[in-house]
Amino acid sequence: MTSRAVVKIGTSSVTDEVGGVDQAVLNRIADDVVSLARDGVEVVVVTSGAITAGWADVGRGRARPRDAVTLQAVSAVGQPLLMQSWREAFARGGRGVGQVLLSPLDFSHRGQYLRARATLEALWSLDVVPVVNENDAVADEEIRFGDNDRIAALVANLVGAEHLLLLTDTPGLLTADPRLDPSATLIEEVSAIDASLVEIAGVSRSGVGSGGMASKLAAARMATWSGVTTVIAGARAEHPVRAALGEVGAGTVFRPRPERLAARKAWIAFAVPSRGVLRINQGALQALLHHGRSLLRVGVVGHDGAFVEGDAVEVRGPDGVLVAKGLVRVAAADLDGGDDVVVHRDDLVVLRSR
Numbered sequence: 001m002t003s004r005a006v007v008k009i010g011t012s013s014v015t016d017e018v019g020g021v022d023q024a025v026l027n028r029i030a031d032d033v034v035s036l037a038r039d040g041v042e043v044v045v046v047t048s049g050a051i052t053a054g055w056a057d058v059g060r061g062r063a064r065p066r067d068a069v070t071l072q073a074v075s076a077v078g079q080p081l082l083m084q085s086w087r088e089a090f091a092r093g094g095r096g097v098g099q100v101l102l103s104p105l106d107f108s109h110r111g112q113y114l115r116a117r118a119t120l121e122a123l124w125s126l127d128v129v130p131v132v133n134e135n136d137a138v139a140d141e142e143i144r145f146g147d148n149d150r151i152a153a154l155v156a157n158l159v160g161a162e163h164l165l166l167l168t169d170t171p172g173l174l175t176a177d178p179r180l181d182p183s184a185t186l187i188e189e190v191s192a193i194d195a196s197l198v199e200i201a202g203v204s205r206s207g208v209g210s211g212g213m214a215s216k217l218a219a220a221r222m223a224t225w226s227g228v229t230t231v232i233a234g235a236r237a238e239h240p241v242r243a244a245l246g247e248v249g250a251g252t253v254f255r256p257r258p259e260r261l262a263a264r265k266a267w268i269a270f271a272v273p274s275r276g277v278l279r280i281n282q283g284a285l286q287a288l289l290h291h292g293r294s295l296l297r298v299g300v301v302g303h304d305g306a307f308v309e310g311d312a313v314e315v316r317g318p319d320g321v322l323v324a325k326g327l328v329r330v331a332a333a334d335l336d337g338g339d340d341v342v343v344h345r346d347d348l349v350v351l352r353s354r
């Protein structure tokens, strides 16, 4: 049995056909979470649906707006409606809920990141279920995540969860889009996310959510690197959470990589935005891939971006393919004459297999 899990529910599952919150779906999820909590399992709920619920409230039947400023304002209307519904859902089982709104900066500033973790843990110790959404109302349009799949994966890494459940309006990852190909079948298990899978996921999207399968795969990739088993499953099952955690075939299961990245390394690899690129030579490539060494200045043959000391950068091999991500100890401006160690191995995550 898992001891910590993150359960994310997409907009198309949280809301009904007219955009209001679908209380029956929330109730079933809450019932499962409460029964898990009684077994000692700590769960973070990541909920979408604020914008859709907000527009159902103030849109008066008009077409959904597209401009970011209005959508952000609408999220401010929907977020409390969403929380009220989660509160009612959990009250049936005697649990309270606590709202935690996160934005990308909360994941990229290590201090914020650790504080967010402390808050989630403190909520659990009060027997309160943390309910997370992106801080849509004030998030910078340029840098906001825009989909809760990645937020959920980052939260799973943040709290050291064993399981990440992405509950959606399909039973899992299918071999094709069932609207176009009725013979589509469920992929039950994935041990490595490769190019063919990315192609299957394509650009599938439902009408109201922003994630689609592509962002679920990106989230699964992040989570499985962090050692988190990820399940994509249907949100409208009778016991959506319990089924996805326990039953084989109740969704698509992504097995975690055998070597779990340390939390700080996963944070470097997936949470911190990259500010530039270092291109390395063959010798440095070997040193990184096979000997776990730091990246030295002699191995760097070129760079892009105006990164400064402490920024995250991508490291690319002679073939241009991504090799690693790391925090630089030298600013771009000082690279030519600078120090020997450009990225110390403690701050370096190798992302390419040998």
Ligand code: GLU
Residues within 6 Å of the ligand: 010, 011, 047, 048, 049, 050, 051, 052, 075, 133, 134, 136, 146, 147, 148, 149, 208, 209, 210, 211
């Ligand atoms: N944060 C958005 C909302 O609550 C949803 C993002 C998503 O669809 O994943 O409306």
